[in-house]
Amino acid sequence: MTTIGFIGLGVMGAPMAANLLDAGFHVTGYNRSPEKARPLAEKGGRVAGSVAEAVAGADVVITMLPDSPDVEAAVLGEGGVLDSARPGTLLIDTSTIRPDVSRAVAAAAAERAVRALDAPVSGGEAGATEGTLSIMVRGEAGDFAAAASVFDAVGSTVVHVGPSGAGQTVKAANQLIVAGHLELLAEALVFLDAHGVDLPSAITVLGGGLAGSTVLARKAPGMLARRFAPGFRVDLHHKDLGIVLDAARAAGVAVPLASHVADLIASLRAQGAGSLDHSALLLQAERLSGRHNELAERTPE
Incomplete structure (x- = not known):
């Protein structure tokens, strides 16, 4: 997994995307406010003009968004992640959202043959910058294992906590x-x-x-x-x-x-x-x- 589409380049997302670049991944980022994507471009990442463009060709898609409706719009909405991702793509939602929404996203992803991990993070901006986030992950064990190199680039404590919704x-x-x-x-x-x-x-x-x-x-x-x-x-x-x-x-x-x-x-x-x-x-x-x-x-x- 070398190509990552990163949706949400705010206080937490921008440093996480930067750490993924430092770890050798190819990162294409999208943010609703284009100016927040500038640091990614300056560091050598690619900036997309839409969610669909960021997701196209990605092996992994990471979302870091403020709230449940934002994740629903970006992932489930028209032109969103599930409309654009290839079968087998690994979707990692690092946002903090309602557990029921997380379960709904996982179910919708499964219908599109997209592998979904619910992986909210803790550590704040400092942890995101330092790459020392604590990450609580739910999902299939095989998908969790496949995402190990991604998690290692952004976190220092990564734990598989159980079934769908458990991470949230x-x-x-x-x-x-x-x-x-x-x-x-x-x-x-x-x-x-x-x-x-x-x-x-x-x-x-x-x-x-x-x-x-x-x-x-x-x-x-x-x-x-x-x-x-x-x-x-x-x-x-x-x-x-x-x-x-x-x-x-x-x-x-x-x-x-x-x-x-x-x-x-x-x-x-x-x-x-x-x-x-x-x-x-x-x-x-x-x-x-x-x-x-x-x-x-x-x-x-």
């Missing part, structure tokens, strides 16, 4: 844990600051103990510097927690903390922060304690 279910759990970590980290920073503790020193010692986590290591520096340029937007995490709550309700599972964090993210989004990084939960934690204006004066946004 694991990703939903991942997004729940990340949201909870971010909210507790935000509250801890406000708590520490209110007591006059030196925040960088506190983060260093917390990171070395049981409270340490990838979330703390990757997100705390930006939160301390009040840098909220999006690595993963509040809008997208709001969408993902909606998936968590819907799936939990369908399974009859109580997720009270998930519901609370989902409300906090929804509130932050309603206040106009949807385009910020999800670490902007710090702003919400400050507002709840009446400390936002005070901290904003001391540390620039």
Whole structure:
């Protein structure tokens, strides 16, 4: 498998496509906003003018899109992946979407003799750039094995998690844990600051103990510097927690903390922060304690 059609060259897709080029694959990319495809062209990849053009002749097609309707349109729609892919093509959806949509895509792909893997990723923009994403894959074992070199180019932890839809279910759990970590980290920073503790020193010692986590290591520096340029937007995490709550309700599972964090993210989004990084939960934690204006004066946004 040497030729890859890559659909979706945004914050995550662009660095993933770049890593595939570095690994020796031929990559043809498509993005609805053409300017986002420019880095791929500058790195030696080919830019397509449509999904159909990106898919034509590809051995593997990868989609990295924002939400379930985007995947449905790109894969199932007229002129989409399934209309254009050759029988035997391997379709890898790395987007985070609803498990039921993932299962529908897999069923539709099977009808066209296209092999489908549901492979959502975790690690954010940094993980995509470094090629260290965690990838949770569902699909046939043989298709998973066939995609090994592709996954190795973009991830460092790649696990086959089960049947159709399982990848998206694991990703939903991942997004729940990340949201909870971010909210507790935000509250801890406000708590520490209110007591006059030196925040960088506190983060260093917390990171070395049981409270340490990838979330703390990757997100705390930006939160301390009040840098909220999006690595993963509040809008997208709001969408993902909606998936968590819907799936939990369908399974009859109580997720009270998930519901609370989902409300906090929804509130932050309603206040106009949807385009910020999800670490902007710090702003919400400050507002709840009446400390936002005070901290904003001391540390620039």
